[in-house]
Amino acid sequence: MTLKEFAKILKLSPTTVSRALMGYSDVSPKTRQRVLRMAEHYKYTPNTTAARLKRGKADVVGLFLPSQPGAFEDPFFLKLIAGIGEQLAERENDLLLLAPTEKQKEIALLEKMVRSNQVDGVILARPTVLDARVEFLIDHNFPFVCHGRTQGTRPYAYLDIDGKSAFHEACLRLVHFGHRRIAFLNAKPNMRFALDRFAGYKQALEEAGIPFDINLVLEGQMNESFGREASQSLMQQAVPPTAFLCATDRIAIGALRGIQLLGLQAGTDISIIGYDDLPMSSHCTPPLTTLHQLIPEAGKRMTEMLFALIDGHPIEGLQEIWQATLIKRESDGPVTTR
Amino acid sequence: MTLKEFAKILKLSPTTVSRALMGYSDVSPKTRQRVLRMAEHYKYTPNTTAARLKRGKADVVGLFLPSQPGAFEDPFFLKLIAGIGEQLAERENDLLLLAPTEKQKEIALLEKMVRSNQVDGVILARPTVLDARVEFLIDHNFPFVCHGRTQGTRPYAYLDIDGKSAFHEACLRLVHFGHRRIAFLNAKPNMRFALDRFAGYKQALEEAGIPFDINLVLEGQMNESFGREASQSLMQQAVPPTAFLCATDRIAIGALRGIQLLGLQAGTDISIIGYDDLPMSSHCTPPLTTLHQLIPEAGKRMTEMLFALIDGHPIEGLQEIWQATLIKRESDGPVTTR
DNA sequence: CTGTTAGCGCTTTCAG
DNA sequence: CTGAAAGCGCTAACAG
Numbered sequence: 278m279t280l281k282e283f284a285k286i287l288k289l290s291p292t293t294v295s296r297a298l299m300g301y302s303d304v305s306p307k308t309r310q311r312v313l314r315m316a317e318h319y320k321y322t323p324n325t326t327a328a329r330l331k332r333g334k335a336d337v338v339g340l341f342l343p344s345q346p347g348a349f350e351d352p353f354f355l356k357l358i359a360g361i362g363e364q365l366a367e368r369e370n371d372l373l374l375l376a377p378t379e380k381q382k383e384i385a386l387l388e389k390m391v392r393s394n395q396v397d398g399v400i401l402a403r404p405t406v407l408d409a410r411v412e413f414l415i416d417h418n419f420p421f422v423c424h425g426r427t428q429g430t431r432p433y434a435y436l437d438i439d440g441k442s443a444f445h446e447a448c449l450r451l452v453h454f455g456h457r458r459i460a461f462l463n464a465k466p467n468m469r470f471a472l473d474r475f476a477g478y479k480q481a482l483e484e485a486g487i488p489f490d491i492n493l494v495l496e497g498q499m500n501e502s503f504g505r506e507a508s509q510s511l512m513q514q515a516v517p518p519t520a521f522l523c524a525t526d527r528i529a530i531g532a533l534r535g536i537q538l539l540g541l542q543a544g545t546d547i548s549i550i551g552y553d554d555l556p557m558s559s560h561c562t563p564p565l566t567t568l569h570q571l572i573p574e575a576g577k578r579m580t581e582m583l584f585a586l587i588d589g590h591p592i593e594g595l596q597e598i599w600q601a602t603l604i605k606r607e608s609d610g611p612v613t614t615r
Numbered sequence: 616m617t618l619k620e621f622a623k624i625l626k627l628s629p630t631t632v633s634r635a636l637m638g639y640s641d642v643s644p645k646t647r648q649r650v651l652r653m654a655e656h657y658k659y660t661p662n663t664t665a666a667r668l669k670r671g672k673a674d675v676v677g678l679f680l681p682s683q684p685g686a687f688e689d690p691f692f693l694k695l696i697a698g699i700g701e702q703l704a705e706r707e708n709d710l711l712l713l714a715p716t717e718k719q720k721e722i723a724l725l726e727k728m729v730r731s732n733q734v735d736g737v738i739l740a741r742p743t744v745l746d747a748r749v750e751f752l753i754d755h756n757f758p759f760v761c762h763g764r765t766q767g768t769r770p771y772a773y774l775d776i777d778g779k780s781a782f783h784e785a786c787l788r789l790v791h792f793g794h795r796r797i798a799f800l801n802a803k804p805n806m807r808f809a810l811d812r813f814a815g816y817k818q819a820l821e822e823a824g825i826p827f828d829i830n831l832v833l834e835g836q837m838n839e840s841f842g843r844e845a846s847q848s849l850m851q852q853a854v855p856p857t858a859f860l861c862a863t864d865r866i867a868i869g870a871l872r873g874i875q876l877l878g879l880q881a882g883t884d885i886s887i888i889g890y891d892d893l894p895m896s897s898h899c900t901p902p903l904t905t906l907h908q909l910i911p912e913a914g915k916r917m918t919e920m921l922f923a924l925i926d927g928h929p930i931e932g933l934q935e936i937w938q939a940t941l942i943k944r945e946s947d948g949p950v951t952t953r
Numbered sequence: 954c955t956g957t958t959a960g961c962g963c964t965t966t967c968a969g
Numbered sequence: 970c971t972g973a974a975a976g977c978g979c980t981a982a983c984a985g
Contacts, residue, residue, distance in 0.1 A: 279962055290972045295964060305970060322730035326668045327962035330977050335664065337711075342696070350690050350894045358680070362714030371733070373675075374710040376700030392660035395709070501898035527894070534898050556688045556865070557895050560839035560872050617978055628956045633980060643954060665978035668961050 283321045287312065298323065336370045338583060339396035341387075341410065343403060344377040350500075351527065352555065353572060357402065357424070360576025368584060375399070384413055391419050398583045400424070400576075405467050420586040422579045422595070427469055434586055434595035436579050440470050443568045443601035444477030444522065447550045450566075450603065451520045452485040455612035456548060460493040460518035462507050462528045471496070474524050474552070493518055497528075504531020505538075512539055519547060519612050526551035526558045526567055533561060533608065548609035552601070563607035570601045621659045625650065636661065674708045676921060677734035679725075679748060681741060682715040688838075689865065690893065691910060695740065695762070698914025706922060713737070722751055729757050736921045738762070738914075743805050758924040760917045760933070765807055772924055772933035774917050778808050778890075781906045781939035782815030782860065785888045788904075788941065789858045790823040793950035794886060798831040798856035800845050800866045809834070812862050812890070831856055835866075842869020843876075850877055857885060857950050864889035864896045864905055871899060871946065886947035890939070901945035908939045 284291040289308070297304045297312035315321075329335050340361065342354060358372070365372055373396055377383045387410060390396050398420035404411055406428045414421045415431050422434045451459050461478050464471040475494070482489055493511065497503035504523060508531070511518055523529035529551030536547050543549050544563040551558060554569035582595045622629040627646070635642045635650035653659075667673050678699065680692060696710070703710055711734055715721040725748055728734050736758035742749055744766045752759045753769050760772045789797050799816045802809040813832070820827055831849065835841035842861060846869070849856055861867035867889030874885050881887050882901040889896060892907035920933045 280964095281962075291963080292965080292973080293971055296971090299964085303970060308970085320726075320730060322727060323964095324668075324962050325731040325733045326664055326673065327977090328964070330662075330664045330668050330979085331962080331964045333977070340712075342700070350693075352688050352690065352693075355688075355690075355693055358712060358714065362680070362712065363716050365714075366716045366719045372712040372714065374678075374696060374700065374712060376696065376703075376710065378701050378704045381704045388658075389660060392658060393663040395663045501894065505898065530895060531898055534900060537900050555895075556839065557868060557893075560843065560869055562872060562875050562900060618980095619978075629979075630957080630981085631955055634955090637980085641954060646954085661980095662978050665961090666980070668963085669978080669980045671961070 278319060278321050280321075280323060283316070283319060286319065287315055295323070333394070335395055335397050336368070337373050337396045338365060338370055338580065339373045339375045339390055339399040341383075341399060341401045342374055342376045344383060351525075351553070353553075354402070356572035357400075357576040360573030360578075361400065361580045362576075363573070364577045364580035364584075370397075383410055387413050391417050397587045398422075400579055400583060404469055406469050406472065408469075420583060422583045422586065424575060424579060425470055432592050432596070434582050434592050436575050436582065436597045436599065438470075438570045438575075439598050439600050440473035441477035441480070443552065443603075444474040445481045446477075446603055447552075447568060448478045448481035448522055449485070450605075451522065451548055451550065451609065452481060452487065454520070454548060454610060456520040457487050457612075458490075458493065458516060458518040459487075459520045459522055460495070460508075460511050462504055462521060462523045462532060463494060463496045464499050464524045464528075465496050471524060478522055499525045500527050501531035501534065504528035504533075505535035506531075508532035508535035509539060512536065512541075520609065521547065521549045523549065523551045526553040526555045526565060529565055529567065529608070530557070530561055533565070544607045544610050546613060548612070550609055554604055559604075559606065566606045566609045567604050568601040569604050571599065575599065616657060616659050618659075618661060621654070621657060624657065625653055633661070671732070673733055673735050674706070675711050675734045676703060676708055676918065677711045677713045677728055677737040679721075679737060679739045680712055680714045682721060689863075689891070691891075692740070694910035695738075695914040698911035698916075699738065699918045700914075701911075702915045702918035702922075708735075721748055725751055729755050735925045736760070738917055738921060742807055744807050744810065746807075758921060760921045760924065762913060762917060763807055770930050770934070772920050772930050774913050774920065774935045774937065776808075776908045776913075777936050777938050778811035779815035779818070781890065781941075782812040783819045784815075784941055785890075785904075785906060786816045786819035786860055787823070788943075789860065789886055789888065789947065790819060790825065792858070792886060792948060794858040795825050795950075796828075796831065796854060796856040797825070797858045797860055798833070798846075798849050800842055800859060800861045800870060801832060801834045802837050802862045802866075803834050809862060816860055837863045838865050839869035839872065842866035842871075843873035844869075846870035846873035847877060850874065850879075858947065859885065859887045861887065861889045864891040864893045864903060867903055867905065867946070868895070868899055871903070882945045882948050884951060886950070888947055892942055897942075897944065904944045904947045905942050906939040907942050909937065913937065 280291045284294045297309040402424035404425050404427045408427045411427050426437050495507040521532045533543050551565050551567040554567045558565040618629045622632045635647040740762035742763045742765045746765045749765050764775050833845040859870045871881050889905040892905045896903040
């Protein structure tokens with residue numbers, strides 16, 4: 278049913294019906310009541326496409342998904358979506374997924390979005406050190422919010438987790454347990470967050486007066502295989518580490534497995550700390566000490582920030598850094614003397 | 616830039632430009648070349664909203680997300696999205712996420728979609744035994760494909776995994792290992808797949824001549840806590856089970872943890888089999904024997920099926936059942952005599 | 954092969 | 970407070 282038809286039934290002009298539906302004040306309460314009631318009854322909903330064309334706004338927000346297939350294996354994006362969705366509903370906006378593929382490259386996809394008015398703004402996550410998407414969106418002055426910072430200098434709206442503080446705290450915890458040979462299993466340094474986490478680790482070592490040993494740092498994929506292999510290889514050193522600080526829980530779980538295969542026990546023989554607090558992490562053996570971040574809440578807040586941007590607010594004030602929380606469980610503890 | 620402006624630059628009519636861009640045959644190759652080249656140069660992309668309004672098609676597909684927050688903790692939907700996205704790109708369609716919230720209920724959301732022409736079709740997953748969404752979409756004759764079947768009788772397009780065969784095979788494996796007291800940790804029976812999996816388990820027992828014991832079946836949330844508690848409680852029985860068949864890997868991982876806490880070892884003392892083949896599952900201790908399904912491939916195929924439906928194909932032929940694959944690892948083995 | 958014309962269904966000035 | 974009229978930017982008959 279179209280507005281015209283519906284208006285005819287009510288013996289009103291399309292104009293009045295439209296205004297009543299949009300909750301404008303310049304329509305008598307009685308008429309509005311009737312329109313609302315009848316819309317319910319006849320199940321009339323305005324055609325979104327037409328409204329969008331007229332208003333020049335899509336009422337749709339895009340979420341950029343990672344292009345690496347492996348990235349689909351952690352719940353980060355789904356949790357983020359849960360938060361985004363909640364906030365989106367407040368303004369009756371929708372969420373469009375931007376999934377780059379082999380054919381549809383990242384920038385081509387964004388270009389299409391920016392040019393075709395399909396979305397009013399975009400949410401990104403996990404930027405690289407110099408993220409092409411971020412640069413593109415700044416260049417085109419298109420509203421977007423990023424979960425995480427890049428190395429670029431131009432300002433943009435972001436919500437980031439303070440990875441440096443998080444790993445500083447985690448590393449200090451290991452230091453206080455008496456560890457002095459603390460390995461760091463990091464993500465590849467093209468990810469900005471990897472740099473932050475590394476900085477926290479290094480600073481903690483410095484504060485504790487522990488000399489930094491490059492041989493204790495390994496970088497790889499953020500998955501269990503890397504964790505397992507890296508932990509096993511480090512344990513072969515003449516003076517092996519007594520603790521593993523891992524950039525993600527998946528790496529940590531791999532490390533857990535790695536040292537288990539060497540006949541060692543995490544929590545007593547070796548300490549391990551991760552980051553992400555995956556659902557699994559509290560249920561492995563032993564339960565993993567890890568860092569927890571508020572993902573749905575971040576999604577919600579980022580959406581709010583994006584709406585602000587879309588409404589014309591300046592970027593100032595739309596840059597937030599949140600803290601992660603250390604969740605103490607059983608995969609770490611005092612260093613054991615042998 | 617609008618089509619009119621762009622056409623003016625080229626000294627052509629909007630019509631010709633539009634047709635050239637859409638690749639219609641009734642435009643001279645020379646003109647088409649020029650239009651395409653100039654569009655590239657001036658970075659002109661047609662306004663999607665306007666095109667949609669005109670054509671009466673959204674070129675958008677909706678994906679219904681689960682409303683229970685807990686459901687966000689497994690990678691199923693993200694993997695599905697990966698497959699859907701790939702196929703969507705083939706037709707330049709987009710993916711709209713339908714995330715029901717407290718305020719925006721499932722059916723209200725669907726109603727809006729059906730009425731507002733925002734999406735041409737919908738993809739659902741994990742239906743309940745009598746799924747309200749499925750019923751609604753059938754009632755309204757709206758194109759949709761569901762990952763899984765319901766208990767309803769009216770036909771609709773689906774792609775389902777043969778959970779019965781999968782659990783039949785898994786249970787038979789345990790039987791061949793000599794197990795006779797095989798526990799089944801299932802999801803709640805309002806989920807259709809839970810019924811299928813249970814049927815497979817029960818049939819295998821029957822074929823093996825093992826009497827069904829209701830006390831060996833527990834139903835609960837599909838998470839680790841349920842697995843841990845259920846396994847521990849069952850181990851307290853006078854004659855405890857020697858094997859656990861679990862409806863999901865998360866339940867299995869919980870069971871793994873549960874029996875570990877009782878001082879028993881999975882794979883030797885007790886056998887455990889899960890379903891999902893989560894990334895984690897090959898990295899726990901011991902690596903989990905489980906059932907693997909092709910999720911991205913299913914997403915891709917479902918999207919194809921949805922396009923067929925949107926293009927007017929009948930439902931016949933758009934109902935597929937795929938098999939899961941048993942991944943043999945180390946969490947199960949021959950029953951041990953004590 | 955190309956251009957003219959008429960809407961798609963809605964929102965929003967502008968009058969009344 | 971309500972209605973008439975003018976498009977938003979595009980596509981598709983229909984002529985030429």
